[in-house]
Amino acid sequence: MAIEFALPELGENITAGEVLRVLVKPGDVIGRDQPLLELETDKATIEVPSTVAGRVQEINVNEGDKVQVGQRVLTVEEAGKQESGIGKQESGTDDAGEAAPSRATAADAQEAAQPSGEGPAQPAGPPAAAPEGGVAEFKIPELGENVAAGDVLHVLVKPGDFVERDQPVIELETDKATVEVPSSLSGRVRDVHVKAGDTVKVGQVIFAVELSKPATAAPPAEAPPPPPDADRAPAPVVAPSPSPGETERPRAEVFDISRAVRPAASRADRPAASRAEAIPPRPNVPAAPSVRRLARELGLDVGDVPGSGPAGRISQADVLAYAKQVITSSPTPAAPPGAAGAPTLPDFAKWGEIDRKTITxxxxxxxxxxxxxxxxxxxxxxxxxxxxxxxxxxxxxxxxxxxxxxxxxxxxxxxxxxxxxxxxxxxxxxxxxxxxxxxxxxxxxxxxxxxxxxxxxxxxxxxxxxxxxxxxxxxxxxxxxxxxxxxxxxxxxxxxxxxxxxxxxxxxxxxxxxxxxxxxxxxxxxxxxxxxxxxxxxxxxxxxxxxxxxxxxxxxxxxxxxxxxxxxxxxxxxxxxxxxxxxx
Amino acid sequence: MSNTAQLVVIGAGPGGYAAAFRAADLGLNVVLIDEEANPGGVCTYRGCIPSKALLHVAKLLSEARHATAWGIEFPEPRLDVDKLRAWKDQVVAKQTSGLGQLAKLRKVRSIRGRASVVDAHTLTVATYEGGEETLPFETAIIATGSRPTTLPNTSLGPERLLDSTSALEIARVPKNLLVVGGGYIGLELGSVYAALGCEVSVVEMTAGLLPGVDRDLVQVLQERVERVCKSVMLDTKVVQMEEVVGGVKVTFDGRANPSEQVFDQVLVAIGRKPNSEIPGLERTRVEVDRRGFIGVNPQRRTAEPSIYAIGDVAGEPMLAHKASHEAKIAVEAIAGRKVAFEPRAIPAVVFTDPEIAWCGLTETEAAEQGTPVEVAKFRWGASGRATTLDRNDGLTKLVIEPKTERVLGVGIVGVGAGELIAEGVLAVEMAALTRDVALSIHPHPTLSETVMESAEVALGESTHVYRPKRATATSKA
The missing domain is CATH 3.30.559.10 (Chloramphenicol acetyltransferase-like domain)
Incomplete structure (x- = not known):
């Protein structure tokens, strides 16, 4: 089975990079975490490690190319494709080989003892997670700018469940929105550390998973999300992100959407609800009610969003793309500095005599x-x-x-x-x-x-x-x-x-x-x-x-x-x- | 004195109870004030629900009579009005007590009484039991609804003069009845009384029944109304009503012939007006317009930031489903969510026989606004399902934006139009194109196929309409 490797998320605000060197060629057998590309981003030159293993079939980027997060980089023929996913996951430790089992178990025990997740986080570098067949922890990923915590509404998995990557595992209410948090891991759930009603923080461990080996049924497991303090290591941040080859699983979109929405939502929030109120109703714009609602929640006037559908119909994706564009193209509010947007001044005369002078x-x-x-x-x-x-x-x-x-x-x-x-x-x-x-x-x-x-x-x-x-x-x-x-x-x-x-x-x-x-x-x-x-x-x-x-x-x-x-x-x-x- | 309520809802109609329930679901502590023991409001007690129960009976009677044409003959039905009324009351009781249960389960505090406003954060309630309770609140939603408009200067007693409320009580079936007002309430109640064997006459001031509704839809209904009723007097005004022996002598001005007629009873159904005369409301910044509607913004907030208004009292159209949608918007806005009342299609249904339903832009509105539209019509003569029902008196039409072929409005007349319109609402809200509607497979044989076929008419592809050339396909069917 061919798997595509897409450029993973590289860190906050990094959406693209320029390929300096391609470190593998077609026919190479690559392992997970093996560096594939040297990429120059706005922040740094980084090596992009693989999240997949197998034989490289095709490389879709060249040196000098600018690649976007999510863009396909290469395709591999997956190794061991005949093996059944369930079987692997049951006997996982055998296949993991090396030191993974003992290390992972120890780490798990340690983490289980302190479910707050504040304990030693997995190193962000290549050996981060036992690549397959080990135990990894699923932590609350970054939920958006200024969103540090949320309340658990529902836990959608229980110990013993088999979760797939991108499967929603927890429903979280943040002060921005209710989000379904998808798993970044595949495997059998071992310990669930939270319950409905808990307040959880970004980075907090939600459950431990016995990782399944990438098999025909399950998508490849991946390193758990890195600790939120990304500056601890210069290594690239490999955040869980669905690759574009996963269209057959619509759930993959969920994560993408919540991520894309985030900066917009936080921006829109700041001018307070009054901003959303100020946007006039747009019943005649060709957008479904849910799409109109989404735009409003993001603080956008749906009438401004270019529609990509037939006859200009506006989709949810159009709204998100527009939100992204608005954020990247105008880093500042368009209000004239110091004028509109400034809060109303109090009446200073209440407290004593004043004098008003026109500024020159x-x-x-x-x-x-x-x-x-x-x-x-x-x-x-x-x-x-x-x-x-x-x-x-x-x-x-x-x-x-x-x-x-x-x-x-x-x-x-x-x-x-x-x-x-x-x-x-x-x-x-x-x-x-x-x-x-x-x-x-x-x-x-x-x-x-x-x-x-x-x-x-x-x-x-x-x-x-x-x-x-x-x-x-x-x-x-x-x-x-x-x-x-x-x-x-x-x-x-x-x-x-x-x-x-x-x-x-x-x-x-x-x-x-x-x-x-x-x-x-x-x-x-x-x-x-x-x-x-x-x-x-x-x-x-x-x-x-x-x-x-x-x-x-x-x-x-x-x-x-x-x-x-x-x-x-x-x-x-x-x-x-x-x-x-x-x-x- | 009780603690400050996070939300007080005044009026427990379909707007008020929806608001209270939604707010309770969002975790607010809610007080719901109404004069009735249970939620439901006019809609459930004295409007939509009881009238539909009676209309169901009317339909049965009319179909039983119609059955003669199919070779089935029933003897003339014997009517037990008391039993009919009891059944209708039971329908109402079932609905309202169900709502009362839901309120209890959600821990909504219900107070039976009438509210007066003290200030922007305080109400007093004159309770049903006779006391008075002061109720401080953070936010209030006014959902007091509307009431029938009455004719000025009539001295007729309730025995002769009915409004929509008393007409639903069916104290008796009069020998003959004059319905003043050719709007939806008059026509719905008129058809109930006609089915019960009463001789019904309708008088309407304007040139047509159901003012404002597309004429081609009304035309289909009017043909049947004229058959069922003794007379339909258009362009005619009631000048005088006077109690005489054995009835009411009514003097008409217009096309009535003769201009003086005597009726057993008169039903006045000339519209409804908002219940915005809440004592003390003037002590807040809430604004009430000339027609009595409370002014609100897209979040349904009034000029007084702590007070919202929804439903009939907050503006046209005065429809229960509009009220309950507004209820959700208002409550979610109160809960800090970013929402606005921005529907594209509020469906309207006239539950006559045949029914008329429409949503979105009507042909009449398009003409008034000067909006260029294409109109595609499919007459039910070509509908197999309509033929099996022996009810080919129907028409489905789409109002289409010519450039984009987007469906802007849908209008339907025919049996079951009220159910069929829901698809139209979805099409308009989703910004569907005629192509989308035409390419969506509709079940055969159903009346819903007429929606698909009207889209095919627009595209010049209708299976059951023969068109020599596409150029003419979208004009008249």
């Missing part, structure tokens, strides 16, 4: 822009201090020279030059993210925005081509730009096109702060006041002038480790100005 153009623009950046960018701020004792001596020494040229040799000017060099070394810090096209845009120029405090509010003039200018030129340009900003002479295009931004509050003090990334840029460097501090150098404290730096960055584009490397590069450049000439 700059303030309004700032509010809109920052609110947009804030809601759009998952940002992280990293802090560090640079020893600028030596730099400060140099700055003082050369300041008169720059002043003669018409500029002011400030830390900002020096940092602008350093940042430009740093962006050259770490190009992703000057990139922009095009989610719609799934592309990163790298710029071959470095224009640095300089945040300027004016009496009208915050303005960010952009100094262009910093990488081709020396610090004196930069200092002059910054001085000019700042003056123009204060004189209200800046034009809109002088404030556009930045690659990265510096915001220096050092003149006012402070230690660290968390600047907001100036979208569509991906990083911003905040500078606070340099202070003389005792620093342990070699064998004693020395007074050193320390400059606090706060780097905020778009975590979608930049990883924490890279940010630290970038920040260290900047710190080193400040501490060893010679490096700039050497590397910059």
């Amino acid at each position: 153009g700059v303030r309004r623009k700032t509010a809109e822009h920052l609110a947009q950046a804030w809601s759009l960018i998952p940002s992280v701020t990293q802090c560090e201090k640079a020893d600028v004792t030596a730099l400060e001596a140099l700055r003082k020494r050369f300041a008169p020279q720059v002043e003669q040229a018409g500029g002011k040799l400030t830390v900002t000017a020096i940092l602008a030059k350093i940042l430009a060099a740093a962006v050259k070394a770490f190009p992703q810090f000057g990139a922009s993210l095009d989610l719609a096209r799934e592309e990163l845009i790298y710029k071959k120029y470095v224009h640095v925005g300089i945040a300027v405090d004016t009496d009208r509010g915050l303005l960010v003039p952009v100094v262009r081509h910093i990488d081709t200018k020396n610090i004196t030129q930069i200092a002059v340009e910054i001085a000019n730009a700042a003056q123009r900003a204060r004189d209200r002479k800046l034009t809109a295009d002088e404030m556009e096109g930045g690659t990265i931004t510096i915001t220096n509050l050092g003149g006012l003090g402070g230690t660290h702060f968390s600047p907001i990334v100036n979208w569509p840029e991906v990083a911003i460097l905040g500078v606070s006041r340099a202070r003389m501090e005792p620093v342990w150098v070699e064998d004693g404290f020395q007074p050193r002038l320390m400059l606090p730096l706060s780097l905020s960055y778009d975590h979608r584009v930049i990883d924490g480790a890279d940010a630290m490397r970038f920040l260290h590069w900047v710190v080193e450049a400040l501490e060893q100005p010679f490096l700039l000439t050497l590397q910059g």
Whole structure:
């Protein structure tokens, strides 16, 4: 019997990846958990292990292909197909061979002793579950964003039952919906640890199963779902997911649906029931009542859903696909930042005298822009201090020279030059993210925005081509730009096109702060006041002038480790100005 | 004083009891207030259920008479009105006591009495036993239903003047009866009295019976009504009614001839009006429109957030099945579920002989809205089943969206139309195409085949209708 192996779920929010290498070829005999593909995803490069065993018949993907979760990767001729499923499961331990039986039994006993499932979870890596004939535990899989627990309405299996993968085993009421949770395992149920009325958490063990060997009757058993804390191992997360070849078992859909629905449901929930109420009834849309109801539950207007059926009839699948699309295409609510969607303000006058003032153009623009950046960018701020004792001596020494040229040799000017060099070394810090096209845009120029405090509010003039200018030129340009900003002479295009931004509050003090990334840029460097501090150098404290730096960055584009490397590069450049000439 | 109820339902008709039961099933603590001992409401006590019991008898009588044509002759039936009434009462009692049982099993607290509103979270109930109970609540559902509209300025006593409630009591079978109003209630009750041997006349103000219903459907019914009744006076108004010796002298204005006639009894069935005059309701933000309907949103919530309204009191159509559907919507909305009242097809059935039933868009509505539609009709003359029943007086039609061939509405006249319409509801709700209906195998020989055949007519493929060319297939059958 041929079985298809489809790309399993790879982790939260990962729907696809690019094939770097195919590790097997037709004719190979593969075992379960054997790596099949090397896949580059948004998160990491991972090896995708097999959930099936047998001889590879056909490989459906090539290196360089982009594959979606659920897409068929290869087909195998299943080994031992003549064997009866029931027989296998009865004498399972014999076939499992190796160390599996004893290990699994021990693990089972241990888990049974602590049915809460908080105990040691199965390692996520390849040897995770006794592949066949052993005992595995079925745990509550992830139920959706922000759904951590649910109440058991019905337990649909009892000890001794034979369950198949995707067979509903428990009916759970979460605060989002009532869901049937399908099994990710096949085999005979041993111990059931929960009963109706219990509150169960994601990851909690529901029952133990004597795994059946993959046989003609039963679909292949699979590793139990990994522990919810997926960061414990870099290995790919092999979540239970039906492969597309399973259409003959409609139950397989159930799991898919609940998964697909989740993010939508949680999103729709947040604006509260009023959102669902706000959607007008759509009796004339060609969708069945159940489909209309589903759309409403997801917070969608069924009238917006494109129907794929005859004469545009909308199916449940259409609604789910649309929900998915809505989620991926607009990560933020479409409401204008800070305006609609904001809760109603209380009447402040109740508590004392107030005064209302219209916000000015700059303030309004700032509010809109920052609110947009804030809601759009998952940002992280990293802090560090640079020893600028030596730099400060140099700055003082050369300041008169720059002043003669018409500029002011400030830390900002020096940092602008350093940042430009740093962006050259770490190009992703000057990139922009095009989610719609799934592309990163790298710029071959470095224009640095300089945040300027004016009496009208915050303005960010952009100094262009910093990488081709020396610090004196930069200092002059910054001085000019700042003056123009204060004189209200800046034009809109002088404030556009930045690659990265510096915001220096050092003149006012402070230690660290968390600047907001100036979208569509991906990083911003905040500078606070340099202070003389005792620093342990070699064998004693020395007074050193320390400059606090706060780097905020778009975590979608930049990883924490890279940010630290970038920040260290900047710190080193400040501490060893010679490096700039050497590397910059 | 009792604890705060999570939900109070005022009125235990098909809307109210459905709401109370659903809420109890969802785990709410529910109080159900009604003037009757058991749930059921007008529908069960004085409406749908007793009238259908009597209509069943009427059908039997009319078929027995019809049987002469098939070679079976019965002697003229002897009618024991008291026994008939007792049977009808027994039907009602069976239904209502069953509902009472269900309420008990669900631990719904029933209070027999009349509710008044104190504020948006408090009611008082004047109980049947004579006391008064204050009832604080979190949420309330008003399901007080409707009552027959009465004619103004009549001094006739109940012996002569009937409404739908007293007509169902059948105190006696009058010699002759004037039914004022050619709507569904008048026609249903009129046909019961006609079958019981009473000479029935119908007077209707507008130009046709069953105003608003597609004419081609009404036409089939009207032919039979005119045979069964002594006279059907359309475009005619009742100007005056006056008690005289031996009856009521009625003066008509219109096509009645003569314009003054004397009737034994007069049944007024000119519509129903919502029971929204709940004492104290004005102390809340609940809005009542000019016609007496309580304004509600798609969740059936009124302008007062803690108060919902369903059923007849919350708007047209005043039908029991609409009320019970709204009940579920309202309760689920109260329970925090994301639901809305958004049916595409609320079926309507007139239980006359033959029955008329329709759902979704009617041809009349399409014409009023200017919506272009195709109409496919299948006359029952070509239905084998109708022929075996000797009832070829029927018509099934589909109202179709031309571009998509989607079924937007279904209309049926004929025996059993009320049962047949359910398929139409499903087709419309599921956004079925005529092709879907035509390709679904229907059992032979049944009247349900007429639904399939009308879809085939639309496609120009009907087995039992000969059409030379497809181009004409969807016009008139």
